[in-house]
Amino acid sequence: MKNYLKFGILILAILGTLGWLAAGGISDTKTYYKTIAELTQMGDSAKEKRLRVGGDIAAGSIERKGAEVTFVMAQEKMQLKVVYNGIEPLPDTFKPGAQALADGKLGADGVFHATKIQAKCASKYEAAPQVKGNPAVRSS
Amino acid sequence: MENLGTLAILLAFCFAVYAVLSSLVGRWTKRPFLVLSGERAVYSIWVLLSVAVGILVYSLIDGDFRLAYVASHSNRTMSNIYKFTAWWGGQEGSLLLWSWLLATYSSVLVFQNRRKLREMMPYVTAVLMTVETFFLILISFVEKPFNVLMSGKGVVDVGDGQGLNPLLQYWTMVIHPPMLYLGYVGFTVPFAFAIGSLLTKQPGEAWIHTTRRWTLVTWIFQTTGILLGAGWAYAVLGWGGYWGWDPVENASLLPWITATAFLHSVMMQEKKGMMKVWNIVLVSATFFLCIFGTFLTRSGVVQSVHAFAQSPLGNYFVAFLATGIAATLYLILNRLDYLKSEAQLESVLSRESSFLFNNLILLASCFAVLWGTMFPVISEAISGEKISVDAPFFNRVNIPIALMLMLLTGVGPLIAWRKSSAESLRRAFTWPALAGVAFSAALFAFKGVRDFYALVSFALCIFVAVTIVLEFFKGAMAIRTKNQMSMPKAMFELTHRNTRRYGGYLVHMGVVFMFIGFTGKAFDQNKTVQVNTGQTVSIGHYQLKIGKVDSGQNNDYQWEIMNVGVIKDGEMIGTLKPERRFYTASKQPTSEVSIRRRLNEDLYLNLAGNSNDGDGNVLQCYVFPLVSWIWMGYWVVLFGTIICLIPSKSRLIYPRTEVVTVGAVQVKAER
Numbered sequence: 130m131k132n133y134l135k136f137g138i139l140i141l142a143i144l145g146t147l148g149w150l151a152a153g154g155i156s157d158t159k160t161y162y163k164t165i166a167e168l169t170q171m172g173d174s175a176k177e178k179r180l181r182v183g184g185d186i187a188a189g190s191i192e193r194k195g196a197e198v199t200f201v202m203a204q205e206k207m208q209l210k211v212v213y214n215g216i217e218p219l220p221d222t223f224k225p226g227a228q229a230l231a232d233g234k235l236g237a238d239g240v241f242h243a244t245k246i247q248a249k250c251a252s253k254y255e256a257a258p259q260v261k262g263n264p265a266v267r268s269s
Numbered sequence: 270m271e272n273l274g275t276l277a278i279l280l281a282f283c284f285a286v287y288a289v290l291s292s293l294v295g296r297w298t299k300r301p302f303l304v305l306s307g308e309r310a311v312y313s314i315w316v317l318l319s320v321a322v323g324i325l326v327y328s329l330i331d332g333d334f335r336l337a338y339v340a341s342h343s344n345r346t347m348s349n350i351y352k353f354t355a356w357w358g359g360q361e362g363s364l365l366l367w368s369w370l371l372a373t374y375s376s377v378l379v380f381q382n383r384r385k386l387r388e389m390m391p392y393v394t395a396v397l398m399t400v401e402t403f404f405l406i407l408i409s410f411v412e413k414p415f416n417v418l419m420s421g422k423g424v425v426d427v428g429d430g431q432g433l434n435p436l437l438q439y440w441t442m443v444i445h446p447p448m449l450y451l452g453y454v455g456f457t458v459p460f461a462f463a464i465g466s467l468l469t470k471q472p473g474e475a476w477i478h479t480t481r482r483w484t485l486v487t488w489i490f491q492t493t494g495i496l497l498g499a500g501w502a503y504a505v506l507g508w509g510g511y512w513g514w515d516p517v518e519n520a521s522l523l524p525w526i527t528a529t530a531f532l533h534s535v536m537m538q539e540k541k542g543m544m545k546v547w548n549i550v551l552v553s554a555t556f557f558l559c560i561f562g563t564f565l566t567r568s569g570v571v572q573s574v575h576a577f578a579q580s581p582l583g584n585y586f587v588a589f590l591a592t593g594i595a596a597t598l599y600l601i602l603n604r605l606d607y608l609k610s611e612a613q614l615e616s617v618l619s620r621e622s623s624f625l626f627n628n629l630i631l632l633a634s635c636f637a638v639l640w641g642t643m644f645p646v647i648s649e650a651i652s653g654e655k656i657s658v659d660a661p662f663f664n665r666v667n668i669p670i671a672l673m674l675m676l677l678t679g680v681g682p683l684i685a686w687r688k689s690s691a692e693s694l695r696r697a698f699t700w701p702a703l704a705g706v707a708f709s710a711a712l713f714a715f716k717g718v719r720d721f722y723a724l725v726s727f728a729l730c731i732f733v734a735v736t737i738v739l740e741f742f743k744g745a746m747a748i749r750t751k752n753q754m755s756m757p758k759a760m761f762e763l764t765h766r767n768t769r770r771y772g773g774y775l776v777h778m779g780v781v782f783m784f785i786g787f788t789g790k791a792f793d794q795n796k797t798v799q800v801n802t803g804q805t806v807s808i809g810h811y812q813l814k815i816g817k818v819d820s821g822q823n824n825d826y827q828w829e830i831m832n833v834g835v836i837k838d839g840e841m842i843g844t845l846k847p848e849r850r851f852y853t854a855s856k857q858p859t860s861e862v863s864i865r866r867r868l869n870e871d872l873y874l875n876l877a878g879n880s881n882d883g884d885g886n887v888l889q890c891y892v893f894p895l896v897s898w899i900w901m902g903y904w905v906v907l908f909g910t911i912i913c914l915i916p917s918k919s920r921l922i923y924p925r926t927e928v929v930t931v932g933a934v935q936v937k938a939e940r
Contacts, residue, residue: 132614132615132616132617133614135617136614136617136622136625139617139626140629143626143629143630143633143673144629144633146669147633147637147666147669147670150665150666150669151637151640151662151665151666153665154658154661154662154663154664154665154666155644155658155662157661157662157665158658158659158660158661158662159644159656159657159658160656160657160658160659161654161655161656162645162654162655162656162657181657193877193878193879193887194799196797196798196799196887216508216795216797217508217510218507218508218797218860218875218877218889219877220506220507221436221506221507221857221858221859221860222436222857224856224857224858232659245659
């Protein structure tokens with residue numbers, strides 16, 4: 130039985146360490162999904178949490194200046210100004226009209242400081258093509 | 270044409286249902302002709318699906334834009350190779366690829382075993398065809414590849430299609446999806462055998478022997494697929510990352526982890542008759558994780574940048590997974606008596622124990638990745654708030670796991686079965702351990718490396734590398750003195766005598782190389798600058814001289830190329846040409862990074878675009894140390910795996926055990 134005790138202790142030690150690391154990892158990196166509307170209603174609590182906000186990139190709003198990129202995200206008539214100066218370049222699909230997901234924190238000035246941007250239509254797999262005359266897709 | 274394709278798929282579906290029923294009924298009522306007709310149905314399915322595939326590929330290459338699938342994934346200007354790859358560029362086509370590959374695998378398997386394993390094969394066929402039926406339901410009734418674009422009652426021909434996303438028009442992307450699928454689909458086979466052995470109440474040796482090689486081939490396909498994806502991300506996406514813990518990437522990693530665990534724990538069953546239940550659990554878990562991965566990328570359950578569009582497939586997959594898992598669990602619990610272990614763990618310091626911990630750690634990693642990936646879904650279900658975790662979470666858990674695995678990689682193969690003495694451990698590991706520690710101490714003292722994990726990782730890599738080299742060296746020396754051979758010939762002889770053991774060492778060596786590459790990540794440098802012609806930027810040891818920007822356009826895209834002269838230690842060593850394109854058809858900008866690849870480090874330039882405040886371009890410069898070791902490691906892993914697949918010479922000459930080292934340590938080889 131002594132053997133099984135040894136194994137038990139080792140296994141517990143390994144799993145315990147990993148569990149502890151995982152718990153720390155979660156509490157440090159957890160990001161809340163919010164809509165822009167929810168963001169404006171959250172008040173001060175919005176300024177402490179890491180947030181992920183989605184929206185369409187407003188036409189003509191993208192400005193690049195050195196390493197910094199600013200743009201406006203729109204979602205159901207609400208708008209949010211976003212500043213990004215992260216290390217990763219913006220994805221190639223990041224263009225006006227595309228859906229973007231911004232991870233970051235809301236600044237005191239009401240501008241969203243993003244540390245990571247994902248653009249949604251990088252999906253290789255887009256919806257059915259837009260053809261004149263509002264076509265319906267039907268089985269052959 | 271498209272009607273023929275649809276018909277072929279529908280017929281294949283009927284045949285698959287028939288194959289399941291006739292195999293089962295034939296087995297139960299002991300009528301061999303029914304079993305045989307079930308097997309013939311398997312071949313017919315392959316023929317039918319090949320016809321459907323042929324029609325789809327022909328339509329893609331020929332540009333039949335009446336078809337919705339062709340119109341959204343191909344266009345006139347694409348080269349034929351990309352038109353061909355558009356086969357799996359979309360939901361419907363890739364499901365067709367899944368079904369076709371499964372049909373191919375099943376046919377090969379049924380043919381191989383047409384005279385063997387007569388007890389078990391009907392069940393194997395039935396399981397394979399049940400899975401096939403599921404996928405054929407999807408492409409016959411939910412996501413049909415041969416839909417025609419209709420407007421009112423007339424067929425619409427759009428003239429030209431949307432084309433494949435230009436980001437995917439890159440060579441690794443041509444073979445990345447089929448490689449991953451070869452892996453995903455291939456795991457259905459060991460699973461089918463495991464279920465077959467449960468149903469026939471066979472203890473397990475038969476299915477393990479039949480599927481070991483199969484699992485290894487499938488595993489290397491999946492490894493290849495994952496690394497091709499990583500290589501693509503590195504060379505195309507512009508930020509020099511090869512792994513981002515995106516849900517879709519994780520989906521491919523999960524079954525790979527359990528498959529790796531299985532490849533190791535299967536040795537416990539072969540050699541010691543232990544862990545029988547566990548192996549069946551691992552094989553089943555791998556299979557269901559493959560299905561789960563397919564589900565994750567297609568259902569839109571978890572947000573991901575490169576998932577397929579949202580679709581109604583989700584519910585079908587959930588239903589299939591739920592029934593499958595429930596049935597498998599029931600079977601395992603029902604047959605527990607036939608899966609009794611033949612031996613017990615005797616010591617913490619033993620080969621058995623190293624396998625146990627290898628499995629424990631791999632499974633912990635699998636669970637952590639799964640948990641992190643599903644966190645938004647789990648948190649929403651529990652607290653109502655959708656919360657995601659990010660790359661730092663995955664790294665924090667998986668880096669220590671990876672380091673522990675590395676340690677076991679060095680220790681496991683050398684430690685004795687049953688019980689190892691402190692004395693033999695000291696003999697086997699003193700030099701490798703000293704070498705590892707000395708190497709990291711030198712890095713700390715002379716190179717100023719202070720990153721804790723990096724130091725540990727380098728020490729372990731050296732430790733494992735030295736153990737492997739010593740194994741080859743000692744073994745070859747023994748053969749050389751005994752047979753009067755030259756050293757290279759003795760090495761060859763040694764490997765040939767036990768290909769599984771020495772091929773395995775080579776695979777481990779490849780993994781060491783990859784870890785060296787991963788560790789390089791700790792020393793990345795990056796800089797984003799706004800530059801004009803004539804300016805100089807410095808990063809790492811390099812001075813970058815910004816030359817003029819050329820531009821132009823062709824049929825496909827407009828382009829801008831920046832000429833950047835690279836100077837190192839005052840000497841001009843080359844020119845890099847990062848490029849930015851704008852594809853006309855898809856209105857999609859892409860950046861083509863320029864990389865100077867070297868063994869010690871890569872210099873990586875990305876032209877991010879024009880600046881808005883007047884002239885000048887935004888250039889992103891990176892130095893990535895040791896990245897090339899990852900790709901090099903892959904080739905070593907591939908080579909080692911191929912060695913493992915070659916039958917050992919020793920099987921004929923040395924039936925059971927063989928002494929590979931001389932002196933006081935008598936390590937029993939695995940065979």
